[in-house]
Amino acid sequence: MESTDPVTRTPAQNAQLALLLEVSGTPKPGNVDREREYDDLLFEHFVAGAVGAFDGLQLAADGEAVGRSFERAIAGMSQQGGGNTQFGALLLIVPLLAATASGPLTRDRAAGVVQETTVEDAVDFYREFDHVNVAVDEPPEGMEPLDVRRGSNAEQAIRDRELTLGALMEESADRDGIAAEWTRGFPRTFEAATGLQRSDGPVTNRASALFLALLASEVDTFVVTQHDSETALEVKERAEAVLRGDEDPYELATEFVDRGINPGTTADIVAGALFIALEGELRV
Amino acid sequence: MESTDPVTRTPAQNAQLALLLEVSGTPKPGNVDREREYDDLLFEHFVAGAVGAFDGLQLAADGEAVGRSFERAIAGMSQQGGGNTQFGALLLIVPLLAATASGPLTRDRAAGVVQETTVEDAVDFYREFDHVNVAVDEPPEGMEPLDVRRGSNAEQAIRDRELTLGALMEESADRDGIAAEWTRGFPRTFEAATGLQRSDGPVTNRASALFLALLASEVDTFVVTQHDSETALEVKERAEAVLRGDEDPYELATEFVDRGINPGTTADIVAGALFIALEGELRV
Numbered sequence: 118m119e120s121t122d123p124v125t126r127t128p129a130q131n132a133q134l135a136l137l138l139e140v141s142g143t144p145k146p147g148n149v150d151r152e153r154e155y156d157d158l159l160f161e162h163f164v165a166g167a168v169g170a171f172d173g174l175q176l177a178a179d180g181e182a183v184g185r186s187f188e189r190a191i192a193g194m195s196q197q198g199g200g201n202t203q204f205g206a207l208l209l210i211v212p213l214l215a216a217t218a219s220g221p222l223t224r225d226r227a228a229g230v231v232q233e234t235t236v237e238d239a240v241d242f243y244r245e246f247d248h249v250n251v252a253v254d255e256p257p258e259g260m261e262p263l264d265v266r267r268g269s270n271a272e273q274a275i276r277d278r279e280l281t282l283g284a285l286m287e288e289s290a291d292r293d294g295i296a297a298e299w300t301r302g303f304p305r306t307f308e309a310a311t312g313l314q315r316s317d318g319p320v321t322n323r324a325s326a327l328f329l330a331l332l333a334s335e336v337d338t339f340v341v342t343q344h345d346s347e348t349a350l351e352v353k354e355r356a357e358a359v360l361r362g363d364e365d366p367y368e369l370a371t372e373f374v375d376r377g378i379n380p381g382t383t384a385d386i387v388a389g390a391l392f393i394a395l396e397g398e399l400r401v
Numbered sequence: 402m403e404s405t406d407p408v409t410r411t412p413a414q415n416a417q418l419a420l421l422l423e424v425s426g427t428p429k430p431g432n433v434d435r436e437r438e439y440d441d442l443l444f445e446h447f448v449a450g451a452v453g454a455f456d457g458l459q460l461a462a463d464g465e466a467v468g469r470s471f472e473r474a475i476a477g478m479s480q481q482g483g484g485n486t487q488f489g490a491l492l493l494i495v496p497l498l499a500a501t502a503s504g505p506l507t508r509d510r511a512a513g514v515v516q517e518t519t520v521e522d523a524v525d526f527y528r529e530f531d532h533v534n535v536a537v538d539e540p541p542e543g544m545e546p547l548d549v550r551r552g553s554n555a556e557q558a559i560r561d562r563e564l565t566l567g568a569l570m571e572e573s574a575d576r577d578g579i580a581a582e583w584t585r586g587f588p589r590t591f592e593a594a595t596g597l598q599r600s601d602g603p604v605t606n607r608a609s610a611l612f613l614a615l616l617a618s619e620v621d622t623f624v625v626t627q628h629d630s631e632t633a634l635e636v637k638e639r640a641e642a643v644l645r646g647d648e649d650p651y652e653l654a655t656e657f658v659d660r661g662i663n664p665g666t667t668a669d670i671v672a673g674a675l676f677i678a679l680e681g682e683l684r685v
Contacts, residue, residue, distance in 0.1 A: 124476045126453060134452045137421070138445060141435075151425075151435040151444070159603050160435070161422060165685040168418045169410060171455070192408045197685050319443050401449040401481050 128217040128396060129171065129178040132210050135391035136167035136203055138401070139384060142324030144366045146332070146356070147340075147373030147380050150325070155374065162199025169193035170207060177211045180218040183234055184241030184282055187211045191245045201249045205295050205339070205385035209306065210392050212299065222396045228302040231283040236275060238282035244269045252343050254292065263288075294338040294382035298389070305331070306386055310393035320391070320401050328387050329366060332356035337380035344378065352380055412501040412680060413455065413462040416494050419676035420451035420487055422685070423668060426608030428650045430616070430640070431624075431657030431664050434609070439658065446483025453477035454491060461495045464502040467518055468525030468566055471495045475529045485533045489579050489623070489669035493590065494676050496583065506680045512586040515567040520559060522566035528553045536627050538576065547572075578622040578666035582673070589615070593674035598682045604675070612671050613650060616640035621664035628662065636664055 126134065140163040143150040154160055173190025177183065190207045216226035245251075247268040256264045262274035263285070275285075289296035298306055309327055316323045333356035340349040352373070358364040373379075391399070410418065424447040427434040438444055457474025461467065474491045496518075500510035529535075531552040540548045546558035547569070559569075573580035582590055593611055600607045617640035620633040636657070642648040657663075675683070 124453070124456075124473075124480055126449075126480055130452050130455070134449055137448045137452065141444060141448060154603075159605075160425060161604050161685050164421045164425060165410075165418055168414050168421065169408070171414070172408075189408075196408055196410055319438075320445050321443075401445050 126395070127178065128214055128222075129174040131395040132174045132178075132214050132392050133167050133171050134401065135210065135388050135395055136170065136206055137164065138320055138324055138391050139206065139388040140164070140167075141321045142328060142387070143321070144370040145325050145328040145384065145387075146359075146366060146370040147352070147378045148328075148384050150370075151321075153370055153374050155377075158199045158202070162197045163202045165197035166194040166199070166202035169196045170203065173207070174210070174214055177214040178217060180215070182238055182241070183212055183215050183230060184238030186215065188241045188244055191249060195249055201251055203388070204245075204249060204251055205381055206388035209295050209298060209303075209385050209389040213303070213306075213389060213392055217396065222393060224302050224304075224307050231286070231299050231302075234282035236279055236281055239275045239280050239285050240269075240272050242282050242285070243267070243271045243275065252339070254342050257288075260288065292338060292341070294335070295385055297338075298386070303389070305335075306389040307393060309386060309390035310397065313390055313394040314398045320399065324387055324391060327390060328383055329356055329359055331383045331386055332380055333360050337383045339381035339383075340378060343381075348378060352378060410679070411462065412498055412506075413458040415679040416458045416462075416498050416676050417451050417455050418685065419494065419672050419679055420454065420490055421448065422604055422608055422675050423490065423672035424448070424451075426605045426612060426671070428654040429609050429612045429668065429671075430643075430650060430654040431636070431662045432612075432668050434654075435605075437654055437658050439661075442483045442486070446481045447486045449481035450478040450483070450486035453480045454487065457491070458494070458498055461498040462501060464499070466522055466525070467496055467499050467514060468522030470499065472525045472528055475533060479533055485535055487672070488529075488533060488535050489665055490672035493579050493582060493587075493669050493673040497587070497590075497673060497676055501680065506677060508586050508588075508591050515570070515583050515586075518566035520563055520565055523559045523564050523569050524553075524556050526566050526569070527551075527555045527559065536623070538626050541572075544572065576622060576625070578619070579669055581622075582670070587673070589619075590670055590673040591677060593670060594677035594681065597674055597678040604683065604685050608671055608675060611674060612667055613640055613643055615667045615670055616664055617644050621667045623665035623667075624662060627665075632662060636662060 141151050143152045170190045170193050172193050173186050176189050177186035194203050212230040213227050215230045216222050246265045253265055263271055286296040286299040290300040313323050336349040336353050340352050359366045425435050427436045433442055454474045454477050456477050457470050460473050461470035478487050496514045497511050499514045500506050530549045537549055547555055570580040570583040574584040597607050620637050624633040624636050643650045
């Protein structure tokens, strides 16, 4: 009698599951979740994005270059009608996934992936901007040739300056929460993952609780980019009020959706933390 | 300048997406959906089931035997805490997916897959029952050696009778809605897929509308097995009342969840129809 081998989720499957669990948490004020959608950005767009991203995630887990893996993940994620659903989450998860190619996921291994990125990774990263619209600020003075909105046209400027993808992220670390994670060894993401593993109850509830805690702890850089610093600070303060019990998270969620306030960076950190936790002790 | 190849979803990815869209439709009276869960059967269990099923779906799309592909899909689907989340949906989708290995998905190709199933497929199918608990009736008289609850112990009985998986399904076609689809060339599933492609709006809304229409059109055989014929008939009549506007679907959903009435076969047909429609003109 032949026996069936035990089946466990692979790192790439855990990464896909993390994307799906992130969007399934509710309420997450301002973001699409199981109970809230925008007219042109639906729950199903995020679901299809997670399905389409899988091949790129698998490449990263197999040890393919980070830039190439990310490019493939974005190309697959984009095959749905909602546009850019999971760009930041994939930018955060791909190096974490790449770290699992050489052993269990640790902060050291993840930082090592960033250190080992190349100029080719940076070129592949820029190529993404040919395919998706990503909300970004004007580049700082002197960085105009590297404006990501130039897409693959920035290739020569990257090569001339011999910029690796890690170095590129460092340039944006002060104003982009995901670039900050890349540059600083993913401190918020790993800390959040620890919290997810210590709490209990349905994972999607833990994810939404984590979202609120993170939203109250730092301004969301995507809200700064999409709106302004004042709005981002208000978002942080309103999240603090929810944690104090002074505001209702469901009402806040409705208000933020109505105002088009979408704390995307915070959601990306939750997705990254879910991936780390699934690679650890978190069970679904 | 290297260009990125256009990326489209593969049949296996469409099958995974179909599982995810099915559980995302709401309201679907009695079933887990985005807004309703049982204490021990959560939305996230279905999401993890769809993630885990992928390798088996890929095998089917690659032309691996139906029984072996199904076994792999079930083994992967089962790696979550909710138990048997998508057994019936996978049983319906795997032959449809196998049909895509030889060309565009048609009823003829799907019926051909069933006709070509082997005794080995039947043995592999029975092996699944070693791994998951599936609600089934007592076997008919004379069929006791083939009781699926015997799992792999039924292997000799299958070989002695030279039963293919298609022939096995035929034995259950009168009392199991998925076996009926296998045996009759998938008529309800393909018809439902046509409806999905002709309607408009968010796909998850179309999926829940389809669920109600199917629930009103035939008794759900899973409800017959889990409860009895009277309950199944009541479910059908209550769904008809919703379609007439005499009942509120959200209230009915709450009532059915409270009573543990879970029309699983109808949900499986919706998942199969979503897959066919995604292989056709349905866009997310």
